[in-house]
Amino acid sequence: MRITKIELGMLRVPLKTPFRTALRTVEQVEDIVVRVQTDTGHVGYGEAPPTAAITGDTHATIIRAIRADIAPVVIGEEVADIDRLVHLIQGALAGNTSAKAAMEIAIFDLWAQLHQVPLCQKLGGDLAVITTDVTISVNDVDTMVADAIQAVAQGYRALKIKLGKDARLDVERVMAIHAAVGSGIALRLDANQGWTAEQTVRVLSTLESAGVHPELVEQPVPARDLDGMCYVTARVSTPVVADESVFSPADALEVIRRGAANIINIKLMKAGGISGALRIADIAAEHGMTCMIGCMLESSISVAAAAHVAAARPTVITKVDLDGPSLCQYNPVEGGVMFQGPQIALVDAPGLGIRHVRGVEKLSD
Structure with missing residues (x-):
């Protein structure tokens, strides 16, 4: 071929x-x-x-x-x-x-x-059904609470809450969502580099003192501020996730060496593809660290690839944030992985299993 x-x-x-x-x-x-x-x-x-x-x-x-x-x-x-x-x-x-x-x-x-064979099998794994969270975009408190309640009604048991614009209001957002959905729903906080290290510690200490215990906090400080990441990781009980701080295997090693996070978020678009993602996962495994796998705003083409990577390293990639297709009004991809609420099912088809993608506008040479 x-x-x-x-x-x-x-x-x-x-x-x-x-x-x-x-x-x-x-x-x-x-x-x-x-x-x-x-x-x-x-x-x-x-x-x-x-x-x-x-x-x-x-x-x-x-x-x-x-x-x-x-x-x-x-x-x-x-x-x-x-x-x-x-x-x-x-x-x-x-x-x-x-x-x-x-x-x-x-x-x-x-x-x-x-x-x-399906891609996951060539990568050393097997067919699986994996469970993703869903994103709650940053917004006014009432809108975020309504979005969270709707997501739970659709079957999601983990919510990725976008924050980072106003630390004091962010505390109110999280506490309101927690009160609305209950302690049985995992809250994954994502500040998208929007807080300082000191703000992060204050936010998490306030939440934890109020009995709200997030499952994790993702990239609370700017990507290159590893000192800030170390400061936060050493001072809070909530697990800290390195997202934008880790693009490459070398970045992963540096975060691990410095103790700048508890979890690494792998994204194919940061890692330069499947090969880099697998290397990061394997490095994490060697050092006893678990990973999350995430996506940008992507359709089920590249999200399918990420799902196959997750299925290939299930003992390392223990958290899944592959909700891009679920945020779309429709799925333009025929074949590939199957989405049903929070469940992503890999299918027994060669490669990614994609047969056709509708609505692609060909770009002239």
Whole structure:
């Protein structure tokens, strides 16, 4: 199976409600879709969202990186030599982790299709049903409480609460949600780098003193402030998650070495794809640390790939935050993983199992 052509398209899917964090507000998924064709007729799918505030990637940089740098080095290559393809993709240019992730997802999809097995099995795992949380966007207190109650009614047992704009109001938000949904629902706080270390400790101490015990707090301080992450981790009982602080295996090692977090959030778009995600998970396992797997605002193309990675490392990736498709008004992907509320079921089909993606606007060369 040899790579013969790479096509790019734009996928736009409106969200059910605006996605609001301390960093941005988004109203629809607008992702670049990669379609890799082969001489056997097999097609591999990948996807990359523009998340300039986090990865630095925009539509323009993703398109340029794939067309100008990555496509020329992989066209004509054999899918069977996955290690060589990963080396070519990662070595094509510096940075551009989302573009690299989209290409890796498509290549790994084809690699598992070549072997006629689901991707998770080629990665060392097996088919599974995994359970995701769902995001509660930062908003006024009443709206966030209503959104939380609705999510619980839909079957979600873990809520990822976006915070980080106003520490005092954030305490009110969390306490109101806790009072509304009860102690049986896990509250995962995500400040998206919006607090200082001192604010984080005050927020969590206030909540814990009031009997509210979050399951975790994700990236409370700026990504490069590892001193701040260490300060928080040493002073609160709530587990601290490193998200934007960890893009690479080297970042993961530094966070572990310094004791800057209790959990690492792996995202394919930060790690540059499946290969980097697996290396981070394996490094965490070697040091006795667990991981979460998350996503940006992505459709079920790349979320399917993340789900297969989670199924391949279930003892390490113990928390799942793959709700991107659930936030969309509809699923444009035919085949692939199956979503039913908080449940994501991997299917017994080769690769990612994607048959077609509706509504992709082909981008002219």
